[in-house]
Amino acid sequence: MASGFGYHGGVPRCFAYWQEFSKCYAQTDVPSQCTAQADDYLECLHHTKEIARAKTVKNEFIRKAEHQAHDRRKAADILADGVIVGVGLIQRGEATHSK
Numbered sequence: 001m002a003s004g005f006g007y008h009g010g011v012p013r014c015f016a017y018w019q020e021f022s023k024c025y026a027q028t029d030v031p032s033q034c035t036a037q038a039d040d041y042l043e044c045l046h047h048t049k050e051i052a053r054a055k056t057v058k059n060e061f062i063r064k065a066e067h068q069a070h071d072r073r074k075a076a077d078i079l080a081d082g083v084i085v086g087v088g089l090i091q092r093g094e095a096t097h098s099k
Helices: 013-029 032-044 048-080 083-089
Strands: none
Touching: 013 032, 013 048
């Protein structure tokens, strides 16, 4: 924030957040009251919270996809044993009782 100009001239993208922070910092006696403005400015510069949220969403998506794939694999293994077992006419693992 040295010059106040962006790379291509004009106002940089985070300049409004910088102005809010500098205004708060100039008007207060306790700088710790401006932590919200400072956090907004740093988030605009570095996008740390946005990146962390994107990683969380991606990890949850991958976890659900792996869980669904595991369930589908389990169902496919049962069906691959035989069509009759898949229909439910023969109970696997149980002894048949004759009347």
